[in-house]
Amino acid sequence: MKKRLGWLSDKLNLAGGFLGGLCILIMGCIVTYEVLVRYLFDAPTTWVLEISIYLCIASVFLAGGYALREKHHIQVDLITSKLSQPNQVLFQAVSLFMALVYTVILTWKGGEMTIHSFLMHEVSPTVLNVPVVIPHSFVLIGGFLLILEFVRQIWDSVDDLRKWKDSPPGGKRGWVEFWPTAVFICLIGIGAYFFTSRGLAPLGIVVMLFVLIFGGLPIAFGLGLIGLFGFYFTFGGGPMLVQVPMVIYKYLDDFIIAAVPLFIMLSAVLSVGEIGASLFDLASKWVRQMPGGLGVATIASSTIFAAMCGSSVATVATIGLIAIPEMISRGYNKRLVYGTVAIGGVLGPLIPPSLFMILIGAITGDSVGKLFMAGMFPGLMLAGIFALYIVFYCLRDRSMAKVEPAPWSERWSALRKAFWGLMAPILILGGIYTGVFTPTEAAGVGIVYSLVVCLFIQRTVDPKRLWKIVLDGGMLSATILFIVTGAVVFGQLITMLQIPDRLFGFVSTLPLSPMTVLFLTLGVILFLGALMDEVAILLITYPILYHVFVRSFGFDSIWFALVFVFTLEVGLVLPPVGINIFVVQGIWKDAKFEEVTRGVLPFALLMVAAILLVVYVKPLSLWLPELIG
Helix, strand or coil, X not given: CHHHHHHHHHHHHHHHHHHHHHHHHHHHHHHHHHHHHXXXXXXXXXXXXXXXXXXXXHHHHHHHHHHHHCCCCCCXXXXXXXXXXXXXXXXXXXXXXXXXXXXXXXXXXXHHHHHHHHHCCCECCCCCCCECHHHHHHHHHHHHHHHHHHHHHHHHHHHHHHHHHHCHHHHHHCHHHHHHHHXXXXXXXXXXXXXXXXXXXXXXXHHHHHHHHHCCCCHHHHHHHHHHHHHHHHCCCHHHHHHHHHHHHHHHCCHHHHHHHXXXXXXXXXXXXXXXXXXXXHHHHHHCCCCCHHHHHHHHHHHHHHHHHCCHHHHHHHXXXXXXXXXXXXXXXXHHHHHHHHHHHHHCCCCCCCHHHHHHHHHHCCCHHHHHHHHHHHHHHHHHHHHHHHHXXXXXXXXXXXXXXXXXXXXHHHHHHHXXXXXXXXXXXXHHHCCCCCHHHHXXXXXXHHHHHHHHHCCCCCXXXXXXXXXXXXXXXXXXXXXXXXXXXXXXXXXXXXXXHHHHHHHHCCCCCHHHHHHHHHHHHHHHHCCCCHXXXXXXXXXXXXXXXXXXXXXXXXXXXXXXXXXHHHHHHCCCCCHHHHHHHHHCCCCCHHHHHHHHHHHHHHHHHHHHHHHHCCHHHHHHHHHCC
């Protein structure tokens, strides 16, 4: 039975992952078609926007189970990783069961929503009159795929516990060893009890956030479960549970959200298609003779790659694979090498296009174009600061072998090879700021352009790699957007409890200036960044902080967004959870955690100094957005 269930889950979720990625590719193609017919023939379509939204919704739910199968849903194992192996397995079983509870309710209520739309013959309020049952059904299908995989993984965990119990050491120790899991369950019960009183519900949120997130529950499902607890215990029981699929669907039913899976798919195409290799080769050929030239080339190629896809992890993985062996073979200090590659990734969410800025725009309604522009100059400034540090470091360290300048023939040859890659950021950003297409459309155009280059011009993508692109793009997109869906449910509870207003009321009574409150908040964000995933931090905290600092204190929304993202990015390279540190270790097996951490620390301090500069010199972030109106 278990074997059949595992086989069924594997096959269906692999198909779901592929179909989810395929939906994103199709979305990129039809968005590009819309741009072409609108710009060249002045004949905009009436169907692309709506179909793109439905494809986005389909991609999220179809690929969610595949992401779970590949253990790609983000979780914080800071505490659970320190427990004994049996405790880790039991924690995992309990966490998976709680995530299953949330998924079952999402699927159940999503099914009711689907049946209702079918019986009422609901259609979309557009010229297409699409039966709403079609997009609603993706919630039901995706929930079923997730439930299959959750049941399979819980079954595996229970079998592991049985093996432990039947083994001689397990029998001697007994179940007393599992007291941490008992404490975990008791704390969940306490948090749930707090939700029974509206006055204590905020305390319940704090308890549940700490317990569920640091107890190893995948962040997407932990946030959704907290919202579910609040709906049920605080706001009216079972009838309120329909809020779960409704708020998720309403949030995803937005064209700007479609930019997220499109840019993630673009990063998958660029990574697998080896465009990063030609960029690094170009940069190294032109600057390698400088002190620290290969380090400068790493920063330069990371900057260009970031301007294509906006992904930190993709930038580190793509550029690092080429840069690390090249720099080490030239005698560069290993800590400098690892630090340079890891810090190059922080430029992704700053230099447009930025996934973080897209999410902020979706949360607040601010212009994504202005948010992109706000990060342009500070991002380039930061790249320049990193490059200068590398040069001065290498001037002091004479142990590195000198590299002869590349002949001009090699430089021009590298430029020709990298030409198509260099055109990508020009096409994407140029199209946005000349008004040819929107940020979402820019991502679609970028996908089509990059696929044409990789498939037909450079021929770096064959059918096997194309399969990987589709699966990776679908999986990564589902991972991020499932966190978004959980955060939306969580955010709905926060709004219903009026926590932003209550928080501002409390802060306004403190004898502190708004700037003092800002710096204290940034300190908390830095601390959280060292412990949690940055997307989760943004989605949990930004709606509340926006209300306090922008709506109540009157800070400029574009400036505040940049300061927030700048601070958040430091967390990408801070131990113990800084994701870029682990990406470097993943692509270079000889990289030790301590070496990477020590190598990246000076760069992190430079980032903190740059944050202070952006805070006190506002024109650094505002002059470009003001320039475009």
